[in-house]
Amino acid sequence: MTNHTSFVLPAATIAGMRVDASNREAGNAIHNASTGEIIGWQEHADAAQVDAAVRAAHGALDAWRNQPPVARGKVLRRIAELLAANRAQLSSMQQQVSGKPPLEADTDVSDAIATFDYYADLCADASLFAADTLALPDDTVTGERHYEAVGVAALIVPWNFPMVTTAWKIAPALAAGCTAVLKPSEFTSPVEHRLAEIVTAAGVPDGVVNLVNGGGEVGALLAAHPLVDKISFTGSTAVGRKVMQAAAQDMKRLTLELGGKSALIVRADADIEHAVALAVGGAFTNAGQMCSATSRIIVHDDVYRKFVAAFEAAVRALVVAPPHIGNVAMGPLVSRAQRERVQALLEQGIAGGAAIAFSGALENACAEGFFMAPVVIAEPDTANVLWTEEVFGPVACVKSFRTDDEAIALANDTRYGLVATVATRDEDAARRYRRALRAGLVWINTPQLIFPQVCWGGLGLSGIGRELGVAGLRSYQELRHAIVSRGSDLA
Ligand code: NAD
Numbered sequence: 001m002t003n004h005t006s007f008v009l010p011a012a013t014i015a016g017m018r019v020d021a022s023n024r025e026a027g028n029a030i031h032n033a034s035t036g037e038i039i040g041w042q043e044h045a046d047a048a049q050v051d052a053a054v055r056a057a058h059g060a061l062d063a064w065r066n067q068p069p070v071a072r073g074k075v076l077r078r079i080a081e082l083l084a085a086n087r088a089q090l091s092s093m094q095q096q097v098s099g100k101p102p103l104e105a106d107t108d109v110s111d112a113i114a115t116f117d118y119y120a121d122l123c124a125d126a127s128l129f130a131a132d133t134l135a136l137p138d139d140t141v142t143g144e145r146h147y148e149a150v151g152v153a154a155l156i157v158p159w160n161f162p163m164v165t166t167a168w169k170i171a172p173a174l175a176a177g178c179t180a181v182l183k184p185s186e187f188t189s190p191v192e193h194r195l196a197e198i199v200t201a202a203g204v205p206d207g208v209v210n211l212v213n214g215g216g217e218v219g220a221l222l223a224a225h226p227l228v229d230k231i232s233f234t235g236s237t238a239v240g241r242k243v244m245q246a247a248a249q250d251m252k253r254l255t256l257e258l259g260g261k262s263a264l265i266v267r268a269d270a271d272i273e274h275a276v277a278l279a280v281g282g283a284f285t286n287a288g289q290m291c292s293a294t295s296r297i298i299v300h301d302d303v304y305r306k307f308v309a310a311f312e313a314a315v316r317a318l319v320v321a322p323p324h325i326g327n328v329a330m331g332p333l334v335s336r337a338q339r340e341r342v343q344a345l346l347e348q349g350i351a352g353g354a355a356i357a358f359s360g361a362l363e364n365a366c367a368e369g370f371f372m373a374p375v376v377i378a379e380p381d382t383a384n385v386l387w388t389e390e391v392f393g394p395v396a397c398v399k400s401f402r403t404d405d406e407a408i409a410l411a412n413d414t415r416y417g418l419v420a421t422v423a424t425r426d427e428d429a430a431r432r433y434r435r436a437l438r439a440g441l442v443w444i445n446t447p448q449l450i451f452p453q454v455c456w457g458g459l460g461l462s463g464i465g466r467e468l469g470v471a472g473l474r475s476y477q478e479l480r481h482a483i484v485s486r487g488s489d490l491a
Contacts (some may be wrong), residue, residue, distance in 0.1 A: 009193050011043040011213055015056040016206035022046050028186050028215070033099035033332045034322035034369040042189050044214035050181075050221040053210040057152045057179040058227045060207030065149040065177030072175060073123025078202035079171075080116035083109060086198065090163065093191045095323040098159070099331035099369060102323055104286060111450065112167035112195075115468070118452035119175040122473055134481075142484050147477040149177030150253050151229030154222045156243070157192075158235045159185035159334050160289045160392075165234045165257070166192055168456070168467045170199065170209060176476035178230065179208045183222055186215045187334055219243075226250055230476060233257070234291075237390075237416075237461045244464075255465035255475050257291070257457060259390040260418030263411035264294035265433065267404075268302040270423035274445065275299075276310045278421055281447045283396035284318065284330050284374050289338070291462075292419045292448055295391060297398045298407050304400045308378065311398070312358045315374050321363040330360075332370040333393055339370045342393030346375060349386035349395075355379075357398065382413060390416070404429060408436045417459030419443070440466070 009030075011021035021027060021043035030040040045053070064072070083090065087109050094105035122128055134143035155169040162184060173180050184192035196211045212218055216239070223231055223246035230253040233243045237258040247254045264282050266275040282294030299307045321328040333339045350356070357378035362371050374394040380387045387397050401407040411420055420439040424430050430444045440458040443449065450456070450468075457466035465475050 007040040007190070009040065009042040009189055009213060011045040012049045012053055013193070013196055013211040014049070014053045015060070015210065016200055019045075019049055019052070022048070027213075030097060030187070030190060031335065032096055032369070033334055036336070036368045036370065039096065040190065042186065042213050044186075045212040045218050047221055050212050050218060050225065053181045053212050054152060054154075054222070054225045054227045056207040056210050057181050060205060061149075061151060061179045064179055064205065064208050067177070069123040069126065069129040069175070069177075072177065073120045075203050076116050076120035076123060076171060076174060079199055079204075080113050080120060082198045082202050083113045083116065083195075086194070090191060090194060093194060094163065097188050097190055098162075098334055099323060100286065101328045101331050104331070105323070108161055108164050111164045115164075115167040115171045115452045119171040119473065122470070123175050128470065128473065136483070140486055142486060144482040144484065146480055147176075147474065148480060150476050150478055151178060152227055153178045153180045153230045153232060153476060154225070154228045155180050155182045156219050156222065156231065156233045156235065157182070157184055159188040160286060160291070162188040163191050163195060166195060168472070169232045169234075170195075172467070172472040173232070173476045174204065174208070176473055178476045181210045181212060181222060181228070183212050183214065183219050186213070189213055220246065223247065224249065228252060230254070232467075232475070240463065253475070255457075255467065256463040257467060258461060258463040259392075259416060260291045260293065260458060260462050261296060261388065261390050261414045261416045262292060262294045262419045262421075262439065263296045263298055263437075264421040265407050265411060265423065266297065266299040266303065266307055267407075267422070267424040267426065267429060268300040269425045269429075270303065271425065272303060272307055272310055275307060275423035276314050278423055278445075278447060279311055279396070280314050280318065282421055284315075284394050285448070287330055287333050287372070288374070288394040288396070289334060289392050293392070294419070294421050295396045296387060296411070297396055298401050298410050299398060300407075301400050301402050308357070308398060311376065315358060315360045315376060318360045318374060319363065320360055320366060320371060320373060322365050322369060325363060325365055330374065330394065332366070333372055334370065336370055338393070339372050342372060342391055342395065345385060345389065345391050345393075346395055349377065349380065349384050352384050353381055354384045354386050354397075382410070388414070404432065408433065412436075412438045415461045418462040419448070419458070421446075421448070
């Protein structure tokens with residue numbers, strides 16, 4: 001364990017109890033991304049502790065799923081209230097660990113609150129949980145349909161929106177009547193530990209939500225555990241494949257929210273100032289560490305020069321700085337390793353022929369943290385790694401097009417399919433793009449708005465299944481049917 005740290009997170013929280021690591025050396029340091037300093041230490045769970053966490057969730061399952069949905073909804077509402085009451089603390093923890101600008105950290109808290117509130121509302125709608133009858137073309141029988149909790153859910157999340165991706169899983173899992181074992185990312189777990197405390201304080205019974213700390217090995221142990229019925233995983237496509245293989249052994253139910261390589265299309269009729277705002281937000285929010293980053297910006301020839309000039313001015317004006325600096329617009333990357341990964345990919349792209357058109361600048365206060373200035377590449381080859389691979393950092397590419405068909409073909413020329421954005425003032429064109437773009441969610445002239453009512457998830461390598469919305473609830477339920485004879489002799 002490292003000295004001079006201000007906190008130590010336990011290896012696990014199982015049935016409401018803090019569980020320390022069997023080997024106190026097994027763990028990792030938590031950094032402040034804006035200063036590079038070590039601010040804490042997190043212990044890692046061992047195989048026995050992962051097993052104990054899953055068994056605790058299994059033991060708590062029947063009592064929790066047999067509660068009326070309305071009762072579960074009240075607990076979810078209480079979680080939302082406690083998140084709101086702890087907003088300042090949760091926001092500042094995110095700023096400290098990830099270096100998110102205050103507005104972004106605060107938006108994450110708002111998103112988590114809205115998610116718990118939404119699933120609290122769904123719990124109040126008895127029709128989503130009650131059995132209903134089906135009209136069948138045979139009057140000697142009746143059909144019945146109902147949904148029931150899948151069981152124990154393993155929830156594995158990344159570091160880029162830690163509280164948000166976790167809320168998107170815990171809220172529907174609890175609403176459905178599942179119990180859970182959460183594995184946060186090893187880089188950003190403090191906020192999830194606080195969230196777990198809030199979940200307990202809200203009245204979620206012991207054992208219903210458990211937490212295990214660790215890296216990929218701990219995630220793998222959890223994904224392979226035979227008492228886990230469902231895995232909801234958010235992370236890279238590469239790890240998603242491993243999780244899918246682990247799920248195959250026991251036919252575990254699976255939701256995968258994976259990577260992306262999304263496009264922003266700027267048509268000739270777009271409001272250019274607005275399109276530039278969409279480009280900056282889509283590529284550089286959270287320092288580009290977004291599965292939904294629109295890092296391929298496709299601009300009509302007629303407005304290309306005008307767009308690129310305005311985009312350059314906006315990127316050069318972006319204040320890249322630690323969260324405490326006034327009007328900060330972009331923070332650091334999450335870790336030194338992530339910055340090295342992004343820079344290596346950038347160098348690979350340049351070696352492959354990509355040229356930097358312009359970049360932003362770093363404030364003086366960025367010297368010690370994991371900062372990287374935003375970079376824009378103009379007209380890369382479509383085979384260039386910066387055009388094809390998810391960079392997960394502040395690197396965007398701009399490319400021109402002449403016809404809508406060409407723009408659609410460029411946007412769809414990827415095996416991912418998470419989101420897309422279109423800037424246009426032409427309603428017919430907008431309608432056409434909405435249908436033609438292969439993406440789970442298309443924004444037309446809006447920034448990347450997210451509502452818990454709207455499902456999230458992608459096509460192709462971006463994953464399987466949907467989170468949020470009613471589909472998000474259903475993903476933690478099994479659909480079951482019965483066909484019952486109306487025969488009076490059975491009465
Ligand atoms: P990652 O895949 O490296 O890790 C994600 C989580 O999986 C972490 O908790 C990690 O410890 C765990 N893990 C690692 N190996 C594992 C294994 N073998 N079995 C089980 N768990 C394992 O991803 P990351 O670097 O933390 O996050 C970045 C990635 O997440 C990007 O590719 C991004 O696109 C994706 N992401 C997707 C969405 C979405 O909604 N589609 C949202 C956020 C992030």
